[in-house]
Amino acid sequence: MPRVSRLVALSTAALLTAGTAACSPAPSSDEDGGSGDWSTVTVEHALGTTKIESEPERVATVNWANHEVPLALGVVPVGMAEANFGDDDGDGVLPWVEERLDELDADTPVLFDETDGIDFEAVADTRPDVILAAYSGLTQEDYDTLSEIAPVVAYPETAWGTPWREMIELNSTALGMAEEGARLVTDIEGRIEEAVAEYPAIEGDSAMFLTHVDTTDLSEVSFYTTHDTRTRFFADLGLTAPESVASASAETGEFSLTRSAERADSFDDVDIIVTYGSAELVEALEGDPLLSQMPAVDDGAIVSLPGDAPLGTAANPTPLSISWVLDDYLSLLAEAADGQQ
Incomplete structure (x- = not known):
């Protein structure tokens, strides 16, 4: 894709204005500056196999709701998809996401306008170490282009068909937080069970x-x-x-x-x-x-x-x-x- 060279060769200005915060919990570093206890994570999905060889410090997400997994786990993405459905106040952030950002005392990440598809340049400008898209409608071309920027985790079987539990499982695994993701699933299931019992x-x-x-x-x-x-x-x-x-x-x-x-x-x-x-x-x-x-x-x-x-x-x-x-x-x-x- 002719865009790729522009995606990878980012300008100095873009680097200076890249996303606001957030990273996963700071890794312990070895002498080479990498994580001392990180083991390569391999995620198989419908569009290929993704290897994440170092602990992600800058997390970007594309398409619907993937940003909710890192946020739920205390990780603020550097960029995420702008809400284009159900956004009652027009700020591009759904209320439950806004509440979580407030709880984390975090600024709103860079919002990717996906009205006409994925904004590859905007994603690249955030300089992510990993791109989460376990619940998405990525095409193979989308996936290949995003993979020029950073390792990408796509949906396991069918576009837009990933249940919420698997969304958490895949995205948390990519962050090296599989155990935390499993606990999150259990916690949500408990809340559902408690609420359903009232009806x-x-x-x-x-x-x-x-x-x-x-x-x-x-x-x-x-x-x-x-x-x-x-x-x-x-x-x-x-x-x-x-x-x-x-x-x-x-x-x-x-x-x-x-x-x-x-x-x-x-x-x-x-x-x-x-x-x-x-x-x-x-x-x-x-x-x-x-x-x-x-x-x-x-x-x-x-x-x-x-x-x-x-x-x-x-x-x-x-x-x-x-x-x-x-x-x-x-x-x-x-x-x-x-x-x-």
Whole structure:
């Protein structure tokens, strides 16, 4: 890629203005200035094998939420992706990330604008020792270009399909903090278990997540499959995947599917519907002659999340957002289960 030479040959000015803080905990140094107790870390992923031969001191992250892993572990990245979904105050940082930065008494890292894809030059300007992207949609070309800057950890199997536990596992391993990452997973699981116990009414209910519902044309219904991290989060919350969604998901590797509204009766096994939208969307579903026949719609068991607000964003679970959203999300699900929404 012709950009590569520009990425590697950084200007003096860029070096002086590189990212604000942060590094992993300072390594013990040997006579050569390296870490005395670091062993090379090898991470296999869908786009290759990455070797991290020295302890990272400057951590950059790209794509959605990867920065939450080092932050949760007390490491402030030198650069991270700017939030472009659910950012209610327009500062490029989601509220649970801002709270964690405040807890660490840290400035906001350099924010990478990924509106038109990864800003390779901006990433290179932060001079990272490692680039975390365990939850991402990196192409092979993206990966190869980033690898010219620093070792890159990509997703394990499928683009945008890494569950939150594996995101933590891969990214923490790359930092040499695998044990801390495992403890983080255990801690989050404990918080989830404690919160779910307060809402026994939803335990065992089946849920589906409708997506991209067009209130002006309800002839088709799109929904996230069980491959998507939003629907996988249902299991953490004590919900189950209805057989109608599970069987359809088994036939594809896609994250969403579309069905004709004429087949709405196939979703008779859905107890709760979650979707992005407003009261107008709920009214449209309830007023549609076909979709209103779905038991979940008929019962009013619909959770409509604000797609452009943090609450809707957190339905896609990430290491820091889970604790932030748990009570609100569970409360909405419980209300829907009771047909109160």
